[in-house]
Every structure is written in C-alpha cells, then in structure tokens.
Amino acid sequence: MSTVVLLAVTGLGLSALYFLIASGLSLVFGLADVLNFAHGWFLTVGAYAAYWATPKVGFAGGVVAGVLAGAGVAALVELVMIRPLYKRTIAQVLVTVGLSLAGVALFQALFSPDARIFPSPKWTQQVVGFLGARVPVKSLLLIAGAVVVLAALLAFLRWTRYGLIIRAGVENREMVTALGIDVRKAFTLVFAIGGAAAGLAGALGGVYFESVSPTGGASLLIFAFIVVVIGGMGSITGSAVAAVAVGLLQQFVNYYGSAGAGDVCAVALLAIVLLTRRQARQA
Amino acid sequence: MSILQVRDLNVVLSGLSILQGVSFDVAPTGVTVLLGRNGVGKTTTLRAILGLAPGIGSVTFDGADILGRRTHELVQKGLGYVPEDRCVFAGLTVAENLRLAERTKNSAYELVFELFPELKKRASQRAGSLSGGQQQMLALGRVLLTENRLLLVDEPTKGLAPKVVTEVADALARVAVRVPILLVEQNLAVVRRLAGDAVVLAAGQVAWTGGASELLSDHDLTKSLLGVGSHS
Ligand SMILES: Nc1ncnc2c1ncn2[C@@H]1O[C@H](COP(=O)(O)OP(=O)(O)OP(=O)(O)O)[C@@H](O)[C@H]1O
Ligand SMILES: [Mg+2]
Numbered sequence: 433m434s435t436v437v438l439l440a441v442t443g444l445g446l447s448a449l450y451f452l453i454a455s456g457l458s459l460v461f462g463l464a465d466v467l468n469f470a471h472g473w474f475l476t477v478g479a480y481a482a483y484w485a486t487p488k489v490g491f492a493g494g495v496v497a498g499v500l501a502g503a504g505v506a507a508l509v510e511l512v513m514i515r516p517l518y519k520r521t522i523a524q525v526l527v528t529v530g531l532s533l534a535g536v537a538l539f540q541a542l543f544s545p546d547a548r549i550f551p552s553p554k555w556t557q558q559v560v561g562f563l564g565a566r567v568p569v570k571s572l573l574l575i576a577g578a579v580v581v582l583a584a585l586l587a588f589l590r591w592t593r594y595g596l597i598i599r600a601g602v603e604n605r606e607m608v609t610a611l612g613i614d615v616r617k618a619f620t621l622v623f624a625i626g627g628a629a630a631g632l633a634g635a636l637g638g639v640y641f642e643s644v645s646p647t648g649g650a651s652l653l654i655f656a657f658i659v660v661v662i663g664g665m666g667s668i669t670g671s672a673v674a675a676v677a678v679g680l681l682q683q684f685v686n687y688y689g690s691a692g693a694g695d696v697c698a699v700a701l702l703a704i705v706l707l708t709r710r711q712a713r714q715a
Numbered sequence: 716m717s718i719l720q721v722r723d724l725n726v727v728l729s730g731l732s733i734l735q736g737v738s739f740d741v742a743p744t745g746v747t748v749l750l751g752r753n754g755v756g757k758t759t760t761l762r763a764i765l766g767l768a769p770g771i772g773s774v775t776f777d778g779a780d781i782l783g784r785r786t787h788e789l790v791q792k793g794l795g796y797v798p799e800d801r802c803v804f805a806g807l808t809v810a811e812n813l814r815l816a817e818r819t820k821n822s823a824y825e826l827v828f829e830l831f832p833e834l835k836k837r838a839s840q841r842a843g844s845l846s847g848g849q850q851q852m853l854a855l856g857r858v859l860l861t862e863n864r865l866l867l868v869d870e871p872t873k874g875l876a877p878k879v880v881t882e883v884a885d886a887l888a889r890v891a892v893r894v895p896i897l898l899v900e901q902n903l904a905v906v907r908r909l910a911g912d913a914v915v916l917a918a919g920q921v922a923w924t925g926g927a928s929e930l931l932s933d934h935d936l937t938k939s940l941l942g943v944g945s946h947s
Contacts, residue, residue: 593814600804600815606767607802611816611857612790 437565445571447679448578452633453656456626462602462666469528472653473535478502478631502631510623539646547645550638602666724772751916793864805843827856848879
C-alpha cells in the first residue's frame with residue numbers, strides 16, 4: 433500500500449511538471465495556432481535563472497526569477513520572432529525549432545554542456561510521512577505549484593476580460609477581431625503566461641531532478657506535447673487531466689514493468705486516444 | 716454623399732478570381748441590400764470591406780480609404796459586422812458574448828434587451844445551446860451594444876422560422892432608423908419591407924443597381940437576376 437502511495441505521489445509530481453509545460457503550449461496553440469517547439473527552452477531559461485539567482489537571493493527569490501525569466505523571454509520571442517510570421521505556419525515551426533536548438537547551444541556555451549547541481553534548499557530533498565508512506569517533499573512541491581497554477585489560470589480565464597478574449601479566440605479568432613478587439617495583444621499575453629508556467633517548471637524541475645542542464649526543457653517538451661494532444665488543444669482542464677493520466681501511467685509502468693516501458697505506454701496512450709477520437713468522429 | 720463607396724474591388728481566393736471589379740455605393744441612411752444568387756460573392760464582398768478577405772481596389776468609408784486596414788481598427792471606427800453563420804461563441808454564455816463586444820462603459824444594453832428580451836432571460840445560458848433564431852438575436856445584439864456608423868449584416872434570416880424572420884426584420888427596421896445598413900438578404904419579403912437601394916451581383920460583378928422596389932416590381936428582371944419570382 434505504501435508503495436502505491438509513493439508511486440502515486442511521485443507520478444503526480446511528474447504530472448505536475450508536464451502540466452506546467454503543457455498548459456502554456458496548449459493555450460498558445462489553441463489561440464494563436466502556433467506549434468511552439470521553443471516552449472521547452474522557456475523551461476530551460478527558467479531553470480538556469482533560478483539556478484543563478486537562488487545562491488544570491490534564496491530559493492523563493494530564485495523561483496520568482498525563473499518565472500519572470502520564462503515570461504519575459506517568451507513574450508520577447510513572440511514579439512520579435514513569431515509575430516512577423518503569423519499565418520505562415522511552416523516558417524513558424526522552422527523558427528521555433530531553430531530557436532530551441534540555438535537555445536540549447538547558448539546555454540552550453542554560457543555554462544557548460546554538462547548538467548549542473550541545482551542549489552536546492554535542504555528541506556526540499558527530504559521525505560515526509562503521507563498516508564502511511566514516506567514521500568519526497570520535492571514531489572509535493574511540484575504538485576502544489578501545479579495546483580496553484582491551474583487554479584490561477586482557470587480564474588484568469590473565467591473572470592478577466594483577457595481571459596474572456598482568450599476563450600473566445602480559441603473558438604473563433606476571426607470573429608474576435610470582427611468585434612473590434614486586437615487579438616494579437618492576447619497572443620503576447622498568452623506567450624508570457626505560458627513562459628511563466630514553463631519558467632516555474634524549470635525552477636521546480638531543478639529541485640526535482642536536483643540539477644539543471646541545457647537540454648532539460650527539450651526532453652520534457654515531448655511528453656508535454658503528448659499531454660496537449662490528449663487533453664485537447666486550448667483546454668486547460670484537458671491538459672490537467674491528461675497530465676495526471678500520463679504521469680501516473682509512466683510512473684506505475686516503469687516500476688511494475690521495466691524501466692522505460694512507461695514512456696512507451698505514454699505514446700501508446702496517445703495513439704489510443706487519437707484512434708478512438710477519430711472513430712467517435714466517424715460514428 | 717454615400718457612407719461607403721466600393722470601387723473596382725477585386726478578390727482572389729485560393730487562386731480563383733471571386734470578385735472582378737465590383738463598384739457600388741451605400742446610402743448614408745436606411746438599408747442598402749446586396750442581392751444575388753448563391754455563390755456570386757456577396758459574403759466575400761462584405762469580408763473584403765472588413766479586411767477579412769484580401770481585396771484590391773478601393774473602399775472608402777466615411778471619406779477614408781480603408782482597404783487593407785486591420786479588421787479590429789475598422790470595427791472600432793464604427794463598422795459593425797453580423798456574419799452569415801452568426802458566429803456566436805458557443806462555449807461562452809449569452810452574457811459573456813455580449814460583454815466581449817463592449818467597447819465603452821455605456822454600452823446600449825437597454826436597447827439590446829428591449830429589442831431582444833430573450834437575451835436578458837437567457838443571460839447565463841451557453842450560446843451554443845441557443846436556437847438558431849436566438850443565436851441570430853445574440854449576433855445582432857452584440858453589434859448593437861456599441862455605436863456604429865454602418866452595419867454589415869449577412870443573411871440574418873437564413874434558416875429561421877417565419878415568426879422569427881418577422882422579429883429579426885422588425886429589429887433591423889428599428890435599427891435602420893438610426894444606422895445605415897448594408898444587408899445581404901435572400902428573403903424578398905424582407906427586402907421589400909426594408910430596402911431602399913439594391914445592388915445585384917452576378918458572377919463576381921455588379922449586374923444591376925437601382926431602387927429595391929423598382930427591382931421587385933419587375934417580375935421578369937427579378938427572375939433573370941435572382942432566379943426567383945418576386946411575388947412568391
Ligand atoms: N476561401 C475560399 N477559397 C476559394 N473559394 C472561395 C473561398 N471562399 C469563398 N469561395 C468561393 O467564392 C464564391 C463566392 O462565395 P460567397 O460566400 O461570397 O458567396 P455568397 O454570394 O455569399 O453565397 P451564398 O448566397 O451562398 O451565401 C463561391 O463560389 C465560393 O465557393
Ligand atoms: Mg454568403
């Protein structure tokens with residue numbers, strides 16, 4: 433029983449990480465039709481910002497630095513590289529792929545190609561008793577972060593004017609402009625929000641993996657894409673549910689099956705969802 | 716002086732020439748109706764005026780050349796649009812659909828709820844679950860919340876029951892007292908009731924312009940231009 437609780441908590445920790453990346457990816461694609469392969473790099477930016485800032489201003493300050501760096505870089509990328517290319521999907525994909533590669537190279541040059549040990553505070557590396565099991569604090573930290581972000585995003589979408597514009601724009605962007613609204617302003621905002629969540633994932637991921645590396649974001653991005661597709665483009669609650677499913681599945685299969693089988697299962701889950709969705713549509 | 720002048724408007728979509736040199740004027744008051752058989756380019760004309768379709772030529776709105784300007788700017792300048800398939804936001808409530816269209820603090824909710832009391836009753840209903848007629852009222856209500864100098868309204872009675880057609884026509888008649896309307900409409904009874912001027916398109920070009928009553932009183936002309944009799 434305590435093993436199941438442990439696996440559930442660590443699995444949900446992974447889910448939380450996926451959700452933090454997937455939520456931004458999903459909003460950006462749902463609203464702006466941009467498939468952003470550079471989104472994982474926002475996580476790396478956040479991770480290194482937290483890595484750099486934590487020894488200077490403490491862990492909480494480091495997390496804030498990661499969030500701000502992720503948001504700032506994402507907004508800048510939208511303004512400078514994505515905005516000139518709206519409606520040119522292929523060009524956008526090329527630019528974001530290029531940026532993600534260049535971004536890795538940048539951090540390899542600035543720091544080193546190797547992973548660096550993240551300056552995690554001691555309390556994050558401990559275990560606590562939870563439902564009869566000893567579970568890692570860092571997983572609980574990630575889960576708490578994701579829950580806060582989920583609640584904040586839902587409240588923002590539900591209660592604010594920009595949230596209203598984003599929900600409407602995900603449905604029919606053209607009609608939003610036909611009501612006299614400059615929908616592109618919302619694009620920048622959505623990039624910044626997604627970047628902030630990715631930056632938070634970077635900082636908390638640094639604690640979780642106890643290290644930062646130039647390629648950290650890119651490898652997590654693959655699972656975030658799986659989560660976004662399963663959860664539905666543009667749906668925050670969909671991303672949350674799919675992230676929970678993928679994280680738990682991966683953790684349990686990796687433990688009870690063989691290591692690595694969990695990743696295969698995540699891809700298999702994606703295939704099953706896509707196939708049944710198509711059949712439901714044809715029926 | 717007309718409120719909108721369209722001159723030599725050409726539109727090419729996916730390599731196909733959809734409009735070829737369309738020119739017409741919209742009167743500064745009342746309803747100007749844009750007619751034509753299915754697929755002649757009525758919707759494309761409205762979309763090109765609004766910058767939603769790529770147009771070449773010139774479109775002058777209130778003295779300013781607007782072709783190529785961004786859609787949201789034109790709408791803010793007072794060009795209201797009610798699209799053909801209503802395009803209400805299905806996942807949003809009626810109240811949210813209306814709130815989205817607000818541009819100033821003093822939105823004309825009294826007017827909208829007076830014209831369409833149903834919208835007030837159903838404020839918290841999801842727009843996707845409204846009937847076709849109610850969705851049309853929402854699409855109209857959305858533009859009427861703000862001050863407009865010209866409304867572009869595309870087939871507002873399409874697919875509606877006769878009683879609802881009358882309601883929508885009543886509302887348009889009241890709105891037209893204050894704001895000029897460029898109206899695409901296939902229901903000739905509605906055209907007869909509302910329209911002053913008529914512009915008839917055929918195959919991407921203007922085939923006829925004149926008074927709507929003049930057109931509809933000529934059965935053979937109506938039949939040859941629109942393919943339907945005028946006293947049906
Ligand atoms: N994106 C597009 N690409 C290619 N052709 C298009 C496109 N949009 C419209 N058309 C074509 O342009 C022509 C005019 O279409 P439009 O919708 O303007 O006609 P309409 O007069 O509004 O017709 P209806 O009365 O059926 O609403 C049609 O032949 C249509 O198939
Ligand atoms: Mg049409």
